[in-house]
Each structure stands twice: as structure tokens, then as C-alpha cells.
Amino acid sequence: MKTIIIFESLHGSTEKCAHKLKELINGEIAIARLQENENVSIDDYDRVVIGGSIHMGVIQTRIEDFIKNNHSQLAEKKLGLYLCCMENGDTAQLQFNKAYPEELRKNALAIGLFGGEFNLGKMSLFEKKFTRKATGIKNSVSRINEEEIRKFALRMSEGIS
Secondary structure: OEEEEEEOOOOOHHHHHHHHHHHHOOOEEEEEEOOOOOOOOOOOOOEEEEEEEEEOOEEOHHHHHHHHHHHHHHHHOEEEEEEEOOOOHHHHHHHHHHHOOHHHHHHOOEEEEOOOEEOHHHOOHHHHHHHHHHHOOOOOEEOOOHHHHHHHHHHHHHOOO
């Protein structure tokens, strides 16, 4: 079974998760970052995984545009949707629901909230100041949830909801 993992990543967290999924999902796996290939085709793939991250409350525009432009095709694929964000619980779920259309969420084989990172070394000066002020963190922090990534990969590999 052929799978493509399509993602966008600002500071690298979503990309890390995409590569981890590539290791864990069975079958032939391709990865496409939208910044490098905005016209990626999903025609030749049985399964499609889409991953994005939340910055200042919204998912990347490239992810939104890709979903809008491919919505009908995505509805017909075995689909996985994941999100990297630093929020937990209900707030993270609300961000996920805002990021991905309801029809796709309901039909997805796997959905995942993988946690996130504040990688200060990859942030602009403005982003660092904003993040430090908003969160109180002074150093980079990672809250990537490896177990959630494994569960997601298993659901995609086995085709179970």
C-alpha cells in the first residue's frame, strides 16, 4: 500500500513527526513538504497523512490551501490527520477541530495530537520575545508525544479507526 505524508513545518517539529511516521507506517511511504512542492499529487497513493502545526492559534496556510484544493480526493482516501501544538486537552482538540474540516476528521482512519516544541534556536527575535512573554519559557522545550505517534502509525498501518 502506498502512503504519502504531506506536511508543513515552521520550526521543525511537524517535520520530525513526519519522518517518525515514515519509519513506523508499513508499506511504501513518500514524504512531501508543501513549502518545497505545493502542487503535490495524491492520485497514486492509497493513504494520505496530513500534518501541520499551530502558530498563534492557526494552522499553516499551505495546509489549509492544500486541503481546500484536494478536499474531494481526500474524502475518498484512507486518511490520517495530525497536529503539533503545545496545548493539551480540550484546547488542543479545539485547535485540531479548527485546523481540519469536520468531514475529513470524521472519515479519517487516524487522528493525532502529537504535542509540540518551542525551539528558540529556530525562532526569529520577534517569535522568541512573543513566546517567552506568552508562555514564560526561557529555554527550548519539547513535548512531542512518541506514544501518540506510534498509536497513529498503527491505526494507519492496520486501517482501523
